[in-house]
Amino acid sequence: AQSVAQPEDQVNVAEGNPLTVKCTYSVSGNPYLFWYVQYPNRGLQFLLKYITGDNLVKGSYGFEAEFNKSQTSFHLKKPSALVSDSALYFCAVNGVSFGNEKLTFGTGTRLTIIP
Amino acid sequence: DVKVTQSSRYLVKRTGEKVFLECVQDMDHENMFWYRQDPGLGLRLIYFSYDVKMKEKGDIPEGYSVSREKKERFSLILESASTNQTSMYLCASSSIHEQYFGPGTRLTVT
Numbered sequence: 001a002q003s004v005a006q007p008e009d010q011v012n013v014a015e016g017n018p019l020t021v022k023c024t025y026s027v028s029g030n031p032y033l034f035w036y037v038q039y040p041n042r043g044l045q046f047l048l049k050y051i052t053g054d055n056l057v058k059g060s061y062g063f064e065a066e067f068n069k070s071q072t073s074f075h076l077k078k079p080s081a082l083v084s085d086s087a088l089y090f091c092a093v094n095g096v097s098f099g100n101e102k103l104t105f106g107t108g109t110r111l112t113i114i115p
Numbered sequence: 116d117v118k119v120t121q122s123s124r125y126l127v128k129r130t131g132e133k134v135f136l137e138c139v140q141d142m143d144h145e146n147m148f149w150y151r152q153d154p155g156l157g158l159r160l161i162y163f164s165y166d167v168k169m170k171e172k173g174d175i176p177e178g179y180s181v182s183r184e185k186k187e188r189f190s191l192i193l194e195s196a197s198t199n200q201t202s203m204y205l206c207a208s209s210s211i212h213e214q215y216f217g218p219g220t221r222l223t224v225t
Contacts, residue, residue: 009155032212043119043205043216044158051212090157094212101146101165101209102173107157 002027004093006106013081014114021076021109023091033074034092034103035065044090050074061085081113118142119217121206127223134193136220138206147189148214149173149181152203164189196224 003026013019025031032051036044048059055067065076074091088110092103122137140147146165150158150173160173162181170181178200182190189208193200201224207214 006157034213036216041219043218044207044214046213046215049213101212101214102148102160102163103214104160105150105158107155 002031002093002104004091004104004106006089006091006109008109009107010110010112012112012114015083016080019078019081019085019111019113021089021091021111023074023076023106024072025074025091025093026072027093031074032094033065033067034094035059035063035074035076036090036092036105037061038088038090038108040087047076047089083113083115086111086113119206119208119215121204121217121220123220124218125221125223127225128193128196129225130197132193132196132224134196134222134224136191136193136204136206136222138189138191138208138217139187140189140208140215141187142208142210142215143186144208144210144215145186146209147183148207148209149179149189149191150205150207151175152205152219158205161191196222198224200224 005024034049035047038044050057050067058064088108090108091106119140148163149161159175164170164183180192204220206217
């Protein structure tokens with residue numbers, strides 16, 4: 001079975017400060033890892049993904065994430081937070097061995113950027 | 116751009132009613148998914164389909180069924196709605212490891 005943990009339900013960051021949203025995963029085999037963002041009353045929007053290659057992945061809106069195989073982590077980061085980054089963030093994983101597109105999502109982290 | 120549309124943004128139904136949620140994608144994707152989203156539980160997979168007329172149960176299929184008669188359309192059916200099925204329902208389609216989501220349907224069962 002595959003699983004994702006987002007240990008923080010809520011993260012508060014001052015505008016202009018760096019932000020980190022944490023994610024750890026468990027899969028059999030090599031993982032495909034994803035971050036999605038959800039703004040109020042909207043569906044999920046894709047931010048970035050790690051499939052293979054460079055451990056640092058860059059995505060939309062200035063976000064990046066670092067794949068760490070030894071720590072089974074895929075934390076989302078941004079150097080300087082904006083108020084508009086306030087949203088609900090989901091980490092997701094698909095184990096390559098599954099051979100299909102089925103994702104397992106974390107429970108989400110609500111990010112609030114304080115002006 | 117990939118577009119995934121869902122038939123309703125908000126829906127209110129009574130207990131025991133049969134409910135249909137429709138999802139349409141315009142990118143010829145093989146895979147389509149239905150999730151429900153509840154606070155503190157994240158997204159949980161109800162059913163998915165990897166081809167026309169093909170379906171597989173997800174993590175929480177009880178009380179739901181699905182239909183995929185055409186490639187672009189994936190329907191979620193609540194045979195007899197219950198109050199514990201009040202939730203946000205999200206449809207997605209996927210290609211090459213990236214899922215594209217619709218705007219969601221907030222269903223309230225009273």
